[in-house]
Amino acid sequence: MIYLDYAATTPIAPEVFEAMLPYLKPDGLHGNPASTHGPGFAARAAVEQARAQVAALIGAEPAEIIWTSGATESNNLAIKGALEFRGFPKAGRAVHIVTSRTEHKCVLDTCRHLETLGARVTYLKPDERGVVTPEAVLAAITPDTALVSLMWVNNEIGAINDIERLAPLLRARGVMLHVDAAQAAGKLAIDLRTLPVDLLSLSAHKLYGPKGVGALYVRRKPRARLSPQMHGGGHEQGMRSGTLATHQVVGFGAACALAAQRLDADIAQFSALRDALWARLQTIPGVLRNGPTGGLVGGERAAPHLLNLSFPGVEGEALRASLPGIAVSSGSACSSATAESSYVLRALGRDDETANASLRFSFGRMTTLADIEQAADTVIAQVARLRALSPFNTVAPIANPPDAAAGNPYGYGSDIWRLFRETPNAGRFPDGAPEVISAEAGTPAASSLLRLALRLDGERVAEARFLAYGCPTTIAVGAFIAGWVQGKAMADLTGLKALALRSALEIPEDRAHCALLGEDALRAVFARHKEEMA
């Protein structure tokens, strides 16, 4: 398995793990950092050392670092806390937030929640690269604008916003700036001594630290003011209560120290991997790169650690299912649970289908050039296979490319998986072949199209072929039907109903429409036959 999903989460670096371990053992370092006795003081000292390490990575003072349970909490605290401190929600007082359509889901969800309480939110559309320019932000500012919340590096397409130029412009206008830097820390240099950002969110598990811990940078001079969102105990200068998880905080500190030390090497390694993968994958006809196309040089603004590509002409789920040996994402992990296509790619102007047929590759310290080469070969072969299966294409179907790790990681039913992988009876009959009828069901807009072609021997089906564009279940239904009809009388064709298809292939409820598509295709070819007879 090749892991190319470092933007979703990174493994814990061995150095970080070693730093955490003493705080997980019952050797006197297990105290509650809020306790005023020996074990408590020892834990507190570790927490403060970690605070200094996190601060150092971004050029902050330790006292400006507030621990949280992760970037989601940091973003919630920054946005809700900043507004609440200004008295929001208060009747008759307008409050305006400027953010972008391509922010992480937790920023967007927080803003939508604030809208329900009466805030006005401007969601800026990024340019075609996915970048929100300082000019676009400034143009949206009104006298009521309380906060600008803009991510530094986009988590899906790696577009880098020009925070360096934006921050002083907002400071000059007296507008508070929050930056979600979860994907930026460790991927580019951050120095808040010279950059007037007011609030900045960080996450540990995106930079080889543990899950379950993050931080919010809260500027002291001039002081950024927040109302706490978690009450009780008054930890973290009253801004965030709750017992600190010493081992996690220590791990975050160690991860930041390591990231600071390795920053240049990491950037060089990640960009080399990204460029190597793109060099290979751009040979795929029609492939689209989502987001900026170069490094920071020459005005391009692409993050080093990720590459987002769309593969028009293949269906997204089938594409991902075709790559069981590669852990990639089709966007943010947080939205991949829900089946909707990426809102980030749609904000760039990609249609639903293209957005759905996209993959986000993200690289880390453990990624090798050999991983990249193997992944690229697999992607190239599988895109070619799916395109050849599609009714939109005229090339002949190709044999299932070998795949070292052809497990069934997404948990499809075993028959569906086998038929999807092996696609028996895929293809078409030669043009002008006699006694051949064909028909289609479905629409590309619904991401599914099934074409059946039958060669008849009188009233019997001598041979059948199918082509399909759609999810693995759609493709499996096509393969199953093409096998089932062989030798059947034409009159029997409509006897195979969706219900029977579902039970034969164990098609789950949420894929019932794939079985219906099969039934429709059989009806269509039967109707075509009747027309031709008439």
Added chain:
Amino acid sequence: MPIYLDYNATTPLDPRVLDAMLPYLSGPYGNASSVHRYGRAARDAIEAARVQVAALAGAEASELSFTSGATESNNLALKGLTETTRPSRVLYGATEHPAVLEAAESLVAHGWGVETIAIDRAGIVDWPAFEAQLTRGPLRLAALMLANNETGVIQDSARAAKLVHDAGALFHVDAVQAGGKLAFGFKESGADLMSLSAHKLYGPKGVGALLVKSHVELVTQLHGGGQERGLRGGTENLAAIVGFGVAAELAIAEREQRIAHWTVLKARLEVGLRAMPGITIFGDGSPRLSNTVQFGVDGWEGEALLMALDRKGIAVSSGSACASGTGEPSHVLIGMGWPRDIAFSAIRVSLGTMTTETEIGRFLTVFGDLRQQAAAA
């Protein structure tokens, strides 16, 4: 080796819990929201832990959401519930943990009437006053902890739940200190919402849970990502959740054995304390956790005593770790109606699975010596 007698503040990890967590800390595990193999392995581990932790309170896995800890659980319960309706009243016990107390008080700014439930000297709800209070206007929520973190006094949740429900309101129970030290059921407690924590029962810090009855609607307090049935956004803290699961499983399996162990040690400790002059055991006579003894020392200042004990290598607390170093007397004891000077003199000793007879003996000796030195000076 210093003697740690502050297990109610936090417990060390059980080595078996650490063993279960290690693969998730050192191995290649994914984001539980990712659909690939790594993500699915993470998801499976979380769902297994959900069953284990729910069992701690005899609850259904579907009733449980993981959080970053009990503070978040209590905040989510109180704020999430009050956001669903127009402001009316919220009641909480005078001896609640600061996470409940401060979350409740934060509701005042949103137009809620927030009142405390009177607790008597023994640490028990003043039932007649509570019953009268319930009828005094519309009510959304009442919160009473199951076992107090300082005194260890155990509240009759089922009785309170019935009264609260009769008043048409919902009932929240902070069961953080009861977890693993007391057999209880989510259903039997009558609670609609219940908070749990891992690091009080030999699990890791940084993870907790909130149990929510299926009929109760909450507004999320962490927006984004839609994890935990939409109740709590954020990438799940995989290793900690796995650790919580194993800690809960061990707590259930070993509960009787642990309680028996503590009961003996606690009796020994209390016999020793009672033999000294000027000692008041708080909540004496009330049902209490078998591992917790909080006492006042006539004419002493608890913080100074605590520091003196710390110098002798004994870690105890004056009350809640969260209030340590604030210079304020325990709000729990004040809430029970104890005078400030007695509240100031409080020392809490809380026992753990690793506590030995020798440690209790050593504590009594050191403590006795300190008192004698003070008397001689």
